[in-house]
Amino acid sequence: MLTVIIRGAIVLIGLILQILLFLFTYLYLGDHITLINTIYQIAGFIIALYLIRNSRSYSYTLPWIVIILLFPLIGTLLYLIIGYNKKMSKTLKSILRSERNSKKYLVQNPTIKKEIRNNSRIKYITDYTNYPATTNNDVSYYPLGEIAFEEMLKELKDAEKFIFFEYFIIAPGVMWDSILEVLKEKVKQGVEVRVMYDDLGCFSSLKSSYPKELEKYGIKCVVFNKLSPLSGIFMNNRDHRKILVIDGKVAFSGGINIADEYINVKSKYGHWKDNAIKVSGDAVWNFTVMFLTIWNAFKRSDSDFEKYKHKFPKNKEHKGYAIPYGETPLDEEVTGQNIYLNIINQANDYIYICTPYLIIDTDMINALTLAAKRGVDVRIIIPGIPDKKIVYSLSESYIEPLVKYGVKVYRYKPGFVHAKMFIADDKMATVGTINLDYRSLYLHFECGLYMEDVNCIKDIKKDILDTLEKSKEVSKKEAKPPFLKAVRQALLRLVAPLM
Numbered sequence: 347m348l349t350v351i352i353r354g355a356i357v358l359i360g361l362i363l364q365i366l367l368f369l370f371t372y373l374y375l376g377d378h379i380t381l382i383n384t385i386y387q388i389a390g391f392i393i394a395l396y397l398i399r400n401s402r403s404y405s406y407t408l409p410w411i412v413i414i415l416l417f418p419l420i421g422t423l424l425y426l427i428i429g430y431n432k433k434m435s436k437t438l439k440s441i442l443r444s445e446r447n448s449k450k451y452l453v454q455n456p457t458i459k460k461e462i463r464n465n466s467r468i469k470y471i472t473d474y475t476n477y478p479a480t481t482n483n484d485v486s487y488y489p490l491g492e493i494a495f496e497e498m499l500k501e502l503k504d505a506e507k508f509i510f511f512e513y514f515i516i517a518p519g520v521m522w523d524s525i526l527e528v529l530k531e532k533v534k535q536g537v538e539v540r541v542m543y544d545d546l547g548c549f550s551s552l553k554s555s556y557p558k559e560l561e562k563y564g565i566k567c568v569v570f571n572k573l574s575p576l577s578g579i580f581m582n583n584r585d586h587r588k589i590l591v592i593d594g595k596v597a598f599s600g601g602i603n604i605a606d607e608y609i610n611v612k613s614k615y616g617h618w619k620d621n622a623i624k625v626s627g628d629a630v631w632n633f634t635v636m637f638l639t640i641w642n643a644f645k646r647s648d649s650d651f652e653k654y655k656h657k658f659p660k661n662k663e664h665k666g667y668a669i670p671y672g673e674t675p676l677d678e679e680v681t682g683q684n685i686y687l688n689i690i691n692q693a694n695d696y697i698y699i700c701t702p703y704l705i706i707d708t709d710m711i712n713a714l715t716l717a718a719k720r721g722v723d724v725r726i727i728i729p730g731i732p733d734k735k736i737v738y739s740l741s742e743s744y745i746e747p748l749v750k751y752g753v754k755v756y757r758y759k760p761g762f763v764h765a766k767m768f769i770a771d772d773k774m775a776t777v778g779t780i781n782l783d784y785r786s787l788y789l790h791f792e793c794g795l796y797m798e799d800v801n802c803i804k805d806i807k808k809d810i811l812d813t814l815e816k817s818k819e820v821s822k823k824e825a826k827p828p829f830l831k832a833v834r835q836a837l838l839r840l841v842a843p844l845m
Contacts, residue, residue: 383419390418393425403680405707406788409840437571437643438583441791442676444643451635451651454478458667467688467774468667471796475681477671482658483627485668485795487777487802489809491602492609494622495521501596501624502528508538508654510591510637514584514779516543517551517605519612525604533564542568542641544585549573551605568644583675585640586790588622588779589633594656597625597633599670599793600777601765608764616731616761619700619813623777623795623802625668627658632670636793639672666799673780673792682780683787685796686768687713693770696723698810700765704728704741704755705783705842711747718752727810727817730757737783740842743835746825755825756817763813766794769806774798777806784842 394411401407414421454472458479462468468479488494502509502525509532516522529539541560543552548569553559557567570585590598600622602608607618625633638651648654673682690697690713697717704726706714718724726748732738745755766782769775778794780786797803827835 386422387418390414390422393422403683403707403709403788405709406784409842412840435583438676441640441643441674444639445674445676447642448635448639448651449476452476452478452632455480462667465798467685467692468669468796468798470688471669471671471681471685474679474684475671477632477669479667479669480628480632481665481667482660483625483629483668483800485627485629485797485800485802486624487805487809488600488622488624489805489812490610491618491620491622494598494600494602494624495609497624498590498598498622499524499528501592501598502532502590505532505537505592507593508540508591509593510540510542510589510634510641510654512542512585512587512589512637512640513604514544514547514586514588515551515603515605516541516548517603519606521606521609521611522604529565530563538566539564540566540568540637540641542570542585542637544570545572546584547586547603566645568641570640570644582789584785584790586779586786587636587640587672587793589637589793591630591634591637591654594630594634594654595626595658597630597670598622599625599633599779599795601779613761615729615733618761619758619763619765621700621765621767621777621809625670625795627668629668629670629795631655633793636670636672640791665801666797666803668800669796671794671796673786673790673794675789675791680787682778682792682794683707683710685776685794686710686780686782689768689770689774689776690714690717690724692774693717693722695771697725697768697770698807698814699724699726699782700763700767700810700813701726701782702729702733702762702764702766703737703781703783704744705737706744707784710782711744714748714753715751724753725756725810725814726753727756727758727763727813729762730759730817731761733762736838739831739835740838742827743832743839745820746822746827749820749822749825755820756814757820758813758817760816767806767810769803769810772803772807775800775803775806 394414397407397411410425414425455478458481462479471477472479488497509529533539557569560567571583588599588603601620602622606612607614608620610618634654635651638648642648671681714724728741749755766780767777776794776796780792780794786792
């Protein structure tokens with residue numbers, strides 16, 4: 347805890363010094379304040395026009411426009427620091443270069459390309475995310491973190507060549523300590539082990555010197571987007587992905603991080619409902635490239651990714667399409683949201699959704715309510731016990747307009763839902779790391795596995811139906827907040843894209 351306090355204090359001091367420097371400069375040039383304000387008003391107006399012209403979602407950009415026009419000085423500076431940092435950040439520029447380089451490793455099989463030419467959902471993913479669709483796979487679904495953890499340990503113990511580990515949160519405890527013991531043993535056996543984690547996600551759980559500790563065991567380590575005094579708190583793009591690749595043969599992803607609450611060893615928020623998915627087959631390559639792309643943005647250690655590709659024998663019994671895909675804030679596509687919208691818009695019978703947060707834009711609200719209006723059974727499961735009260739209150743503000751038009755919203759009574767998944771019509775599903783909130787959809791690096799006609803879709807449906815049995819539907823009366831709460835929620839909505 348002392349280390350966390352010290353790290354937090356250093357970052358906070360850096361932020362305060364930046365603010366003081368700005369105020370000093372502003373006061374020092376006091377004779378020219380009118381001119382400075384005019385310059386910022388013009389700059390703010392130009393930025394507002396830029397946002398209007400290039401907006402991917404007005405629900406996301408409108409709060410920026412309002413703040414910039416009302417408070418040109420503060421609004422413009424905040425936007426340049428928070429909202430526009432991908433144009434200035436060396437880290438993000440390096441990732442963008444690495445992403446461009448990695449595209450050559452993602453090649454769509456010509457036979458599958460012909461098969462999917464009339465499937466608009468899959469065609470969107472392959473054409474606009476560059477991640478190829480695959481058919482030669484075994485896919486297993488795990489409805490709880492503790493079940494997935496057992497399988498992860500089993501596969502890790504069988505590793506022979508390499509282990510790639512990328513998680514938003516890693517925290518010492520039963521889960522990580524058990525995994526770390528396996529990783530140390532594997533290094534001794536000659537297995538290459540790489541671990542990558544997000545600095546903000548692990549701010550309170552790992553020391554800044556932790557990479558050196560791992561390297562003592564022979565484990566290579568990258569810390570994503572390190573916090574520093576010079577950047578203050580405004581390093582807004584985080585690595586929220588959860589990826590484990592073993593020998594190029596097996597890959598895990600889903601909602602779980604590597605900490606004890608995800609396997610219900612701790613129970614701060616009641617029962618932790620999470621999930622994971624395991625892939626064995628050609629789809630593993632997409633996850634491998636995702637990992638190596640980010641890794642090589644920080645450590646340019648791989649001139650050829652192909653040495654980590656496993657050649658799987660063709661099995662005609664494998665049915666359906668599996669497409670691991672990445673979400674990045676560095677391109678023009680809102681990949682995660684668009685995949686979700688395609689599922690909603692093309693569902694005919696039902697759509698079931700699990701999400702820990704429900705902070706959505708007008709496009710998502712309209713799609714969900716329109717589906718309900720045309721007779722689709724739309725159900726959304728959110729937590730019954732919140733992990734962040736302010737965020738939960740913001741999520742609640744979106745329930746009323748959904749329930750009003752026939753969308754059914756359920757609270758998971760035993761505790762917290764952290765799983766992020768969509769399923770529709772027993773045919774299509776996606777499981778991954780992408781929350782229904784602005785951070786996941788617009789700011790973070792995320793990943794998911796999109797599936798059609800894959801056998802495990804029936805297991806995903808069963809899990810959601812089991813979860814619904816433990817959940818309580820929100821009535822129209824319950825969805826309507828009292829006046830003061832509604833005002834507070836409206837204010838929270840205004841700043842939601844900035845949070």
